[in-house]
Amino acid sequence: MEKSLIYTPPLARLIEQLQRLPGVGPKTAQRLALHILKRPDNEIQALAKALIDAKKRVGLCKVCFHFSEQPICDICRNPNRDSQTICVVADARDVIALEKTREYRGKYHVLGGVMSPMDGIGPEQLYIQPLVRRVTQEGVKEVILAISPTVEGETTSLYIGQLLKPFTKVTRIAFGLPMGGDLEYADEVTLARALEGRQELN
Amino acid sequence: MEKSLIYTPPLARLIEQLQRLPGVGPKTAQRLALHILKRPDNEIQALAKALIDAKKRVGLCKVCFHFSEQPICDICRNPNRDSQTICVVADARDVIALEKTREYRGKYHVLGGVMSPMDGIGPEQLYIQPLVRRVTQEGVKEVILAISPTVEGETTSLYIGQLLKPFTKVTRIAFGLPMGGDLEYADEVTLARALEGRQELN
Numbered sequence: 038m039e040k041s042l043i044y045t046p047p048l049a050r051l052i053e054q055l056q057r058l059p060g061v062g063p064k065t066a067q068r069l070a071l072h073i074l075k076r077p078d079n080e081i082q083a084l085a086k087a088l089i090d091a092k093k094r095v096g097l098c099k100v101c102f103h104f105s106e107q108p109i110c111d112i113c114r115n116p117n118r119d120s121q122t123i124c125v126v127a128d129a130r131d132v133i134a135l136e137k138t139r140e141y142r143g144k145y146h147v148l149g150g151v152m153s154p155m156d157g158i159g160p161e162q163l164y165i166q167p168l169v170r171r172v173t174q175e176g177v178k179e180v181i182l183a184i185s186p187t188v189e190g191e192t193t194s195l196y197i198g199q200l201l202k203p204f205t206k207v208t209r210i211a212f213g214l215p216m217g218g219d220l221e222y223a224d225e226v227t228l229a230r231a232l233e234g235r236q237e238l239n
Numbered sequence: 240m241e242k243s244l245i246y247t248p249p250l251a252r253l254i255e256q257l258q259r260l261p262g263v264g265p266k267t268a269q270r271l272a273l274h275i276l277k278r279p280d281n282e283i284q285a286l287a288k289a290l291i292d293a294k295k296r297v298g299l300c301k302v303c304f305h306f307s308e309q310p311i312c313d314i315c316r317n318p319n320r321d322s323q324t325i326c327v328v329a330d331a332r333d334v335i336a337l338e339k340t341r342e343y344r345g346k347y348h349v350l351g352g353v354m355s356p357m358d359g360i361g362p363e364q365l366y367i368q369p370l371v372r373r374v375t376q377e378g379v380k381e382v383i384l385a386i387s388p389t390v391e392g393e394t395t396s397l398y399i400g401q402l403l404k405p406f407t408k409v410t411r412i413a414f415g416l417p418m419g420g421d422l423e424y425a426d427e428v429t430l431a432r433a434l435e436g437r438q439e440l441n
Contacts, residue, residue: 047292054286068261069260071331074293074306084256085291088275088287091249091253091276104273130269130270
Protein backbone atom coordinates (compact mmCIF):
# COMPACT_ATOMS: atom_id res chain seq x y z
CA MET A 38 0.00 0.00 0.00
CA GLU A 39 1.34 3.41 -1.01
CA LYS A 40 1.95 6.21 1.47
CA SER A 41 -0.42 8.34 -0.57
CA LEU A 42 -3.19 5.89 0.25
CA ILE A 43 -2.42 5.95 3.95
CA TYR A 44 -2.44 9.75 4.08
CA THR A 45 -5.13 11.68 2.21
CA PRO A 46 -3.29 13.99 -0.28
CA PRO A 47 -3.49 17.34 1.58
CA LEU A 48 -2.29 15.57 4.73
CA ALA A 49 0.54 13.91 2.78
CA ARG A 50 1.62 17.30 1.41
CA LEU A 51 1.54 18.87 4.86
CA ILE A 52 3.70 16.06 6.28
CA GLU A 53 6.11 16.47 3.36
CA GLN A 54 6.38 20.22 3.95
CA LEU A 55 6.88 19.83 7.70
CA GLN A 56 9.68 17.34 7.08
CA ARG A 57 11.71 20.07 5.40
CA LEU A 58 12.11 21.79 8.76
CA PRO A 59 15.36 21.08 10.61
CA GLY A 60 15.18 18.27 13.15
CA VAL A 61 11.74 17.15 11.91
CA GLY A 62 11.74 13.53 10.71
CA PRO A 63 8.81 11.48 9.35
CA LYS A 64 7.45 10.57 12.80
CA THR A 65 7.55 14.14 14.13
CA ALA A 66 6.08 15.50 10.89
CA GLN A 67 3.18 13.06 11.17
CA ARG A 68 2.61 13.95 14.82
CA LEU A 69 2.65 17.68 14.04
CA ALA A 70 0.34 17.26 11.03
CA LEU A 71 -2.25 15.23 12.95
CA HIS A 72 -2.09 17.79 15.75
CA ILE A 73 -2.66 20.59 13.24
CA LEU A 74 -5.75 18.87 11.80
CA LYS A 75 -7.26 18.78 15.27
CA ARG A 76 -6.71 22.45 16.12
CA PRO A 77 -9.27 25.19 15.42
CA ASP A 78 -9.08 26.89 12.00
CA ASN A 79 -8.11 30.30 13.35
CA GLU A 80 -5.14 28.87 15.24
CA ILE A 81 -3.68 27.33 12.08
CA GLN A 82 -4.43 30.47 10.07
CA ALA A 83 -2.50 32.47 12.67
CA LEU A 84 0.47 30.12 12.28
CA ALA A 85 0.37 30.33 8.47
CA LYS A 86 0.08 34.11 8.65
CA ALA A 87 3.02 34.34 11.06
CA LEU A 88 5.13 32.31 8.61
CA ILE A 89 4.29 34.50 5.60
CA ASP A 90 4.54 37.69 7.60
CA ALA A 91 7.93 36.97 9.13
CA LYS A 92 9.26 35.94 5.74
CA LYS A 93 7.87 39.09 4.06
CA ARG A 94 8.82 41.64 6.69
CA VAL A 95 12.11 40.47 8.10
CA GLY A 96 15.28 40.98 6.06
CA LEU A 97 18.93 41.59 6.87
CA CYS A 98 20.36 44.79 8.36
CA LYS A 99 22.55 46.53 5.75
CA VAL A 100 25.20 47.26 8.36
CA CYS A 101 25.52 44.18 10.58
CA PHE A 102 23.49 41.54 8.64
CA HIS A 103 21.37 40.62 11.65
CA PHE A 104 17.66 40.04 10.99
CA SER A 105 15.79 43.34 10.81
CA GLU A 106 12.45 44.78 9.75
CA GLN A 107 14.14 48.09 8.86
CA PRO A 108 17.02 48.57 6.40
CA ILE A 109 19.19 49.17 9.49
CA CYS A 110 18.43 47.13 12.61
CA ASP A 111 17.42 48.35 16.08
CA ILE A 112 20.83 47.59 17.55
CA CYS A 113 22.76 49.43 14.83
CA ARG A 114 20.43 52.44 15.14
CA ASN A 115 20.54 52.53 18.94
CA PRO A 116 22.59 55.62 19.98
CA ASN A 117 23.10 54.17 23.46
CA ARG A 118 25.16 51.31 22.10
CA ASP A 119 28.90 51.62 21.71
CA SER A 120 29.70 51.95 17.98
CA GLN A 121 33.38 51.47 18.57
CA THR A 122 33.02 47.86 19.66
CA ILE A 123 31.85 45.19 17.22
CA CYS A 124 31.11 41.65 18.29
CA VAL A 125 31.50 39.26 15.35
CA VAL A 126 29.28 36.17 15.32
CA ALA A 127 28.59 33.41 12.83
CA ASP A 128 24.81 33.49 12.96
CA ALA A 129 21.82 35.62 13.99
CA ARG A 130 21.00 33.14 16.75
CA ASP A 131 24.31 34.05 18.38
CA VAL A 132 23.26 37.73 18.52
CA ILE A 133 20.08 36.60 20.25
CA ALA A 134 22.02 34.44 22.70
CA LEU A 135 24.41 37.30 23.52
CA GLU A 136 21.60 39.84 23.87
CA LYS A 137 19.98 37.57 26.43
CA THR A 138 23.04 37.92 28.70
CA ARG A 139 22.27 41.68 28.92
CA GLU A 140 26.03 42.17 29.35
CA TYR A 141 27.08 43.48 25.97
CA ARG A 142 26.49 47.12 25.01
CA GLY A 143 28.42 47.30 21.72
CA LYS A 144 27.28 46.43 18.20
CA TYR A 145 27.37 43.20 16.21
CA HIS A 146 28.42 41.81 12.88
CA VAL A 147 26.82 38.59 11.61
CA LEU A 148 29.05 36.63 9.24
CA GLY A 149 26.30 34.37 7.95
CA GLY A 150 28.23 31.20 8.73
CA VAL A 151 31.81 30.04 9.20
CA MET A 152 34.50 29.17 6.68
CA SER A 153 34.20 25.57 5.60
CA PRO A 154 36.23 24.62 2.52
CA MET A 155 34.60 21.18 2.49
CA ASP A 156 31.22 22.84 1.90
CA GLY A 157 32.61 25.43 -0.49
CA ILE A 158 32.26 28.26 2.04
CA GLY A 159 35.23 30.59 1.84
CA PRO A 160 35.62 34.21 3.02
CA GLU A 161 33.74 35.44 -0.08
CA GLN A 162 30.62 33.51 0.93
CA LEU A 163 30.54 35.31 4.31
CA TYR A 164 29.99 38.99 5.21
CA ILE A 165 33.69 39.50 5.91
CA GLN A 166 34.37 42.28 3.39
CA PRO A 167 31.60 44.48 4.84
CA LEU A 168 33.16 43.87 8.28
CA VAL A 169 36.57 45.01 7.07
CA ARG A 170 34.92 48.09 5.56
CA ARG A 171 33.15 48.90 8.85
CA VAL A 172 36.37 48.53 10.81
CA THR A 173 38.54 50.59 8.46
CA GLN A 174 35.96 53.34 7.82
CA GLU A 175 34.22 53.79 11.16
CA GLY A 176 37.04 54.05 13.67
CA VAL A 177 36.25 50.84 15.49
CA LYS A 178 38.36 50.42 18.66
CA GLU A 179 37.73 46.74 19.34
CA VAL A 180 36.47 43.74 17.45
CA ILE A 181 35.36 40.86 19.68
CA LEU A 182 35.33 37.49 17.95
CA ALA A 183 32.48 35.41 19.40
CA ILE A 184 32.54 32.39 17.13
CA SER A 185 31.95 28.83 18.35
CA PRO A 186 35.26 27.00 18.98
CA THR A 187 34.77 24.29 16.39
CA VAL A 188 37.43 23.57 13.78
CA GLU A 189 35.67 25.77 11.21
CA GLY A 190 34.98 28.44 13.81
CA GLU A 191 38.64 28.54 14.86
CA THR A 192 39.75 28.87 11.24
CA THR A 193 37.31 31.71 10.70
CA SER A 194 38.41 33.50 13.89
CA LEU A 195 42.09 33.25 12.95
CA TYR A 196 41.41 34.43 9.40
CA ILE A 197 39.43 37.48 10.52
CA GLY A 198 41.95 38.19 13.28
CA GLN A 199 44.81 38.33 10.77
CA LEU A 200 42.75 40.55 8.48
CA LEU A 201 41.75 43.09 11.13
CA LYS A 202 44.77 43.29 13.40
CA PRO A 203 46.46 46.00 11.30
CA PHE A 204 43.47 48.27 11.91
CA THR A 205 42.12 47.63 15.38
CA LYS A 206 42.38 45.66 18.60
CA VAL A 207 40.99 42.16 18.07
CA THR A 208 39.86 40.05 21.03
CA ARG A 209 38.11 36.76 21.44
CA ILE A 210 35.52 35.73 23.99
CA ALA A 211 37.08 33.56 26.69
CA PHE A 212 36.66 29.86 26.50
CA GLY A 213 34.46 29.40 29.41
CA LEU A 214 32.62 27.77 26.52
CA PRO A 215 33.26 24.05 26.43
CA MET A 216 35.45 23.24 23.40
CA GLY A 217 33.48 21.72 20.57
CA GLY A 218 30.31 23.16 22.08
CA ASP A 219 27.82 25.34 20.29
CA LEU A 220 27.40 28.98 21.29
CA GLU A 221 23.66 28.72 20.86
CA TYR A 222 23.32 26.19 23.66
CA ALA A 223 25.60 27.80 26.24
CA ASP A 224 23.80 29.10 29.34
CA GLU A 225 23.68 32.86 29.88
CA VAL A 226 26.09 32.98 32.82
CA THR A 227 28.74 31.04 30.89
CA LEU A 228 28.27 33.35 27.93
CA ALA A 229 28.55 36.46 30.12
CA ARG A 230 31.76 35.06 31.70
CA ALA A 231 33.17 34.32 28.30
CA LEU A 232 32.53 37.93 27.24
CA GLU A 233 34.14 39.34 30.40
CA GLY A 234 37.30 37.24 30.06
CA ARG A 235 38.05 38.07 26.43
CA GLN A 236 41.76 38.12 25.47
CA GLU A 237 43.67 40.07 22.85
CA LEU A 238 44.89 38.05 19.86
CA ASN A 239 48.72 37.96 19.57
CA MET B 240 15.86 43.79 27.94
CA GLU B 241 12.48 42.53 26.77
CA LYS B 242 12.09 39.54 24.49
CA SER B 243 10.31 41.83 22.03
CA LEU B 244 13.50 43.84 21.73
CA ILE B 245 15.66 40.78 21.13
CA TYR B 246 13.31 39.47 18.43
CA THR B 247 11.89 41.87 15.86
CA PRO B 248 8.05 41.67 16.20
CA PRO B 249 7.19 39.42 13.21
CA LEU B 250 9.94 37.03 14.32
CA ALA B 251 8.63 37.10 17.91
CA ARG B 252 5.12 36.28 16.66
CA LEU B 253 6.41 33.42 14.52
CA ILE B 254 8.32 31.96 17.49
CA GLU B 255 5.20 32.31 19.64
CA GLN B 256 3.05 30.51 17.04
CA LEU B 257 5.58 27.70 16.56
CA GLN B 258 5.69 27.14 20.32
CA ARG B 259 2.04 26.12 20.25
CA LEU B 260 2.98 22.96 18.36
CA PRO B 261 3.40 19.81 20.47
CA GLY B 262 6.96 19.10 21.58
CA VAL B 263 8.20 22.51 20.43
CA GLY B 264 9.75 24.52 23.28
CA PRO B 265 11.31 28.01 23.17
CA LYS B 266 14.71 26.81 21.87
CA THR B 267 13.22 24.66 19.11
CA ALA B 268 10.78 27.40 18.13
CA GLN B 269 13.65 29.88 17.81
CA ARG B 270 15.71 27.43 15.77
CA LEU B 271 12.78 26.71 13.43
CA ALA B 272 11.95 30.43 13.06
CA LEU B 273 15.53 31.42 12.20
CA HIS B 274 15.69 28.53 9.73
CA ILE B 275 12.44 29.73 8.14
CA LEU B 276 13.78 33.26 7.71
CA LYS B 277 16.73 31.86 5.78
CA ARG B 278 14.70 29.73 3.37
CA PRO B 279 13.48 30.97 -0.03
CA ASP B 280 10.08 32.69 -0.09
CA ASN B 281 8.39 30.04 -2.21
CA GLU B 282 9.39 27.28 0.20
CA ILE B 283 7.73 29.03 3.14
CA GLN B 284 4.68 29.90 1.07
CA ALA B 285 4.36 26.21 0.20
CA LEU B 286 4.47 25.33 3.91
CA ALA B 287 1.87 27.97 4.78
CA LYS B 288 -0.35 26.81 1.91
CA ALA B 289 -0.04 23.17 3.00
CA LEU B 290 -1.17 24.16 6.50
CA ILE B 291 -4.24 26.09 5.31
CA ASP B 292 -5.05 23.50 2.67
CA ALA B 293 -4.89 20.49 4.96
CA LYS B 294 -6.99 22.33 7.53
CA LYS B 295 -9.59 23.35 4.93
CA ARG B 296 -9.86 20.10 3.01
CA VAL B 297 -9.42 17.36 5.58
CA GLY B 298 -12.30 16.56 7.89
CA LEU B 299 -13.59 13.43 9.63
CA CYS B 300 -15.18 10.44 7.89
CA LYS B 301 -18.87 10.27 8.85
CA VAL B 302 -18.66 6.51 9.30
CA CYS B 303 -15.36 5.75 11.03
CA PHE B 304 -14.16 9.26 12.12
CA HIS B 305 -10.75 8.84 10.52
CA PHE B 306 -9.38 11.89 8.68
CA SER B 307 -10.86 12.18 5.21
CA GLU B 308 -11.20 14.62 2.32
CA GLN B 309 -14.55 13.05 1.35
CA PRO B 310 -17.61 12.75 3.62
CA ILE B 311 -16.77 9.02 3.71
CA CYS B 312 -13.11 7.99 3.76
CA ASP B 313 -11.20 5.86 1.23
CA ILE B 314 -11.06 2.88 3.57
CA CYS B 315 -14.80 2.92 4.34
CA ARG B 316 -15.62 3.26 0.61
CA ASN B 317 -13.19 0.52 -0.48
CA PRO B 318 -15.29 -2.50 -1.60
CA ASN B 319 -12.25 -4.77 -1.26
CA ARG B 320 -12.11 -4.28 2.46
CA ASP B 321 -14.04 -6.53 4.79
CA SER B 322 -17.02 -4.58 6.18
CA GLN B 323 -17.79 -7.23 8.75
CA THR B 324 -14.63 -6.61 10.75
CA ILE B 325 -14.09 -3.31 12.57
CA CYS B 326 -10.84 -2.44 14.30
CA VAL B 327 -11.42 0.11 17.07
CA VAL B 328 -8.58 2.54 17.80
CA ALA B 329 -8.21 5.62 19.99
CA ASP B 330 -6.66 7.95 17.43
CA ALA B 331 -6.16 8.51 13.68
CA ARG B 332 -2.42 7.89 14.10
CA ASP B 333 -3.26 4.33 15.16
CA VAL B 334 -5.08 3.77 11.85
CA ILE B 335 -1.95 4.97 10.06
CA ALA B 336 0.28 2.68 12.15
CA LEU B 337 -1.95 -0.33 11.45
CA GLU B 338 -2.23 0.47 7.72
CA LYS B 339 1.56 0.50 7.53
CA THR B 340 1.63 -3.16 8.60
CA ARG B 341 -0.35 -4.00 5.40
CA GLU B 342 -1.86 -6.89 7.34
CA TYR B 343 -5.33 -5.69 8.11
CA ARG B 344 -8.07 -5.81 5.46
CA GLY B 345 -11.10 -4.86 7.54
CA LYS B 346 -12.42 -1.40 8.44
CA TYR B 347 -11.74 0.95 11.33
CA HIS B 348 -13.47 3.03 13.94
CA VAL B 349 -11.64 5.96 15.52
CA LEU B 350 -12.84 6.81 19.03
CA GLY B 351 -11.16 10.20 19.20
CA GLY B 352 -9.40 9.42 22.49
CA VAL B 353 -9.81 7.17 25.51
CA MET B 354 -12.03 7.47 28.57
CA SER B 355 -10.35 9.57 31.23
CA PRO B 356 -12.64 10.71 34.04
CA MET B 357 -9.83 12.89 35.45
CA ASP B 358 -9.88 14.95 32.23
CA GLY B 359 -13.66 14.88 31.95
CA ILE B 360 -13.62 12.44 29.03
CA GLY B 361 -16.44 9.91 29.39
CA PRO B 362 -18.09 7.69 26.75
CA GLU B 363 -20.16 10.66 25.52
CA GLN B 364 -17.02 12.58 24.54
CA LEU B 365 -15.88 9.70 22.31
CA TYR B 366 -17.40 8.26 19.12
CA ILE B 367 -18.72 5.22 20.97
CA GLN B 368 -22.44 5.63 20.16
CA PRO B 369 -21.76 5.68 16.38
CA LEU B 370 -19.71 2.48 16.86
CA VAL B 371 -22.61 0.77 18.61
CA ARG B 372 -24.89 1.90 15.79
CA ARG B 373 -22.51 0.49 13.16
CA VAL B 374 -22.27 -2.83 14.96
CA THR B 375 -26.00 -3.26 15.57
CA GLN B 376 -27.14 -2.03 12.14
CA GLU B 377 -24.51 -3.39 9.76
CA GLY B 378 -24.13 -7.04 10.68
CA VAL B 379 -20.56 -6.78 11.95
CA LYS B 380 -19.03 -10.19 12.73
CA GLU B 381 -15.97 -9.11 14.73
CA VAL B 382 -14.83 -6.00 16.57
CA ILE B 383 -11.09 -5.92 17.27
CA LEU B 384 -10.11 -3.59 20.10
CA ALA B 385 -6.67 -2.11 19.34
CA ILE B 386 -6.34 0.37 22.17
CA SER B 387 -3.08 0.98 24.06
CA PRO B 388 -2.95 -0.98 27.33
CA THR B 389 -2.70 2.06 29.61
CA VAL B 390 -5.05 2.44 32.58
CA GLU B 391 -7.39 4.65 30.52
CA GLY B 392 -7.07 2.40 27.48
CA GLU B 393 -7.94 -0.70 29.50
CA THR B 394 -10.98 1.02 30.97
CA THR B 395 -12.12 2.06 27.50
CA SER B 396 -11.57 -1.45 26.09
CA LEU B 397 -13.53 -3.08 28.91
CA TYR B 398 -16.37 -0.56 28.59
CA ILE B 399 -16.72 -1.04 24.84
CA GLY B 400 -16.34 -4.81 25.20
CA GLN B 401 -19.28 -4.97 27.65
CA LEU B 402 -21.36 -2.77 25.37
CA LEU B 403 -20.78 -4.79 22.19
CA LYS B 404 -20.59 -8.38 23.43
CA PRO B 405 -24.39 -8.89 23.18
CA PHE B 406 -24.22 -8.10 19.45
CA THR B 407 -20.96 -9.45 18.06
CA LYS B 408 -17.67 -11.21 18.72
CA VAL B 409 -15.24 -8.83 20.45
CA THR B 410 -11.48 -9.51 20.41
CA ARG B 411 -8.39 -7.58 21.50
CA ILE B 412 -4.98 -7.35 19.85
CA ALA B 413 -2.39 -9.50 21.66
CA PHE B 414 -0.16 -7.98 24.31
CA GLY B 415 3.24 -9.56 24.89
CA LEU B 416 6.91 -9.25 24.17
CA PRO B 417 7.71 -6.87 21.32
CA MET B 418 9.37 -8.62 18.37
CA GLY B 419 13.14 -8.35 18.66
CA GLY B 420 12.70 -7.50 22.34
CA ASP B 421 14.68 -9.21 25.07
CA LEU B 422 12.78 -11.24 27.66
CA GLU B 423 15.27 -10.16 30.29
CA TYR B 424 14.39 -6.49 29.84
CA ALA B 425 10.62 -6.83 29.55
CA ASP B 426 8.68 -5.40 32.49
CA GLU B 427 6.71 -7.78 34.72
CA VAL B 428 3.28 -6.71 33.54
CA THR B 429 4.24 -7.28 29.91
CA LEU B 430 5.72 -10.68 30.77
CA ALA B 431 2.63 -11.66 32.72
CA ARG B 432 0.48 -10.63 29.74
CA ALA B 433 2.74 -12.59 27.36
CA LEU B 434 2.39 -15.71 29.53
CA GLU B 435 -1.36 -15.30 29.86
CA GLY B 436 -1.79 -14.89 26.10
CA ARG B 437 0.30 -17.92 25.17
CA GLN B 438 -0.72 -19.81 22.03
CA GLU B 439 -0.37 -23.46 21.18
CA LEU B 440 2.32 -24.21 18.60
CA ASN B 441 0.99 -25.93 15.50
